[in-house]
Amino acid sequence: MSARTFSPSVRVGNWNEDVSLDEDLLKDFLEKREKGELLIQKSSNLKKNVLQKADLSICTDGYLHFGDTVMLLNPENSEESLSNPSPVYGNYTLSVNPEESAIHAKSHLTAPCGVSGSSNVKPCGRNAFIITSVDGSEPGEPLCYGQNFALRTAEEFMGNLYLTSDRKSFLKSSKKSHLQEVSLSDQQSYESCWQVVYLDPQLRMEYEGLPVPANTKVLIVHSKTNQCLAVLRKYILWTLFGKECEITAHTHLNGHRVEENENHWIIVTGNPSDDINTMFDRPKPPSEDQNESKSAC
Template sequence: MNGRSFSSSVRVGNWNEDVSLDEDLLKDFLEKREKGELLVQRSSNLNKNVLQKAELSISKDGFLHFGEMVMLLNPENSEQSLSNPSPVYGNYTLSVNPDESAIHVKSHLTAPCGVSASSNVKPCGRNAFIITSVDGSEPGEPLCYGQNFALRTTEEFMGHLYLTSDRKSFLKSSKKSHLQEVSLTDQDSFETCWQVVYMDPQLRLEHEGLPIPANTKVLIIHSKTNQCLAVLRKYILWTLFGKECEITAHTYLNGHRVEENENHWIIVTGNPSDDINTMFDRPKPLSEDINGS
């Protein structure tokens, strides 16, 4: 017979060895708890670090600048929600999506690391990214339409990782949709370069080189592959933080050759008000509510 038929308090068979085994297990448990090495403690530590509140940069002139900490938000398409009940509703943010090995990390996240779209729209370590120069632009200089830049995570636990992508292949593609994969790496290269593009294709050339207003809808394009960053709400991922949507680099065009809601992003900055976290949370002016914009 395998295993014990009685508890260690019943003195039958090798009862002394059973008592010693239970004492060793208890001692090992207490030592791990003292060092913070229990699985529940490590999981709690991961959540504490990646969900820690982040303070987004406040734009003084209403434009985006190098060195600013921002949040990338894919807004809900209300028209699509009414006509098609299948997509996951709500606003989603580009977020770091570490795998289970991150539970055992003590100092910082390491590459490669995944990304996903989270319904948590409050600024935190997971969804805060820093606009980083790749062409020698100094911190504080405005980011312009069509200009290459990188998006990286914050320092310390988030690991200073860069958002990256490359053409899909038989060996490398997104898990659910099998489109072009988007992830995080610790090496900056041309694969970590992105551009912001004006929404209206008919006015795109006119805005090339102009500063980018914060908190407005834009497109974010991967410089190497010319594919738009996208949220795929119909592809659900199970993460350490619950159900989230897949992120990929793929351009979705409607019948008029205009990018669809999957590719729409709002680069959100902080709000100078004490009681509101981001500019996206600010109430819209009455004139905007009436016009439905």
């Protein structure tokens, strides 16, 4: 029987190179962690910046104005939620949807950048937009039905980007539904112009040119293509923030030629009596029926 020539503690092969490589990898890891350059650190910083609390404007007169910081919310359709109690039914906000490359952004987000419908209804950097004038209207002037305006993100890290859209083509359309794409651009143009339209089609002509009240259901129409901003709950996107819904510019009409819930939006402002909640979260006043029953008693 031959004697064993070496024990398990004996180093064989390129052991010295392997040890040096491990030491270099550890050193490189520690240096990146010290500078905050690890991928998990960059991802955490991105989410921290875009999810930072935003202060919505408070409308003392009940109307929207140029320069107001608002949140665009697509409300839940109660009939759909009862017939199909799925997680995709609920309130969704128009939100910035950064691509994975945005993780490496150091100072601010850059265009092109996507948007999506998020179930997060708390005001933050990614769902707060500023009503911006495109016709020379001064900040503080009321926004009127049928008047062109732009929606842009905040400055600093959010990049001062404009909500934009254009006619769909073979090379450019939304990822899931292949309808008209909506995204964010760093250039203000006619493609970034929108209009607020009164919800009831039978009264639209009467409301044309009147100030737009805040926190009420309206339509947001793209000026160039005349398509309504829409949330498509059945088309799910995987984002850095989880599952969210696709945003497109497409008018969804029912059998009576009336826009459906996908096109309904509430332009939400801040709650003057609470710096945490919005006017959408504010308790609704009792209905007239309840008031009548109380008075009868």
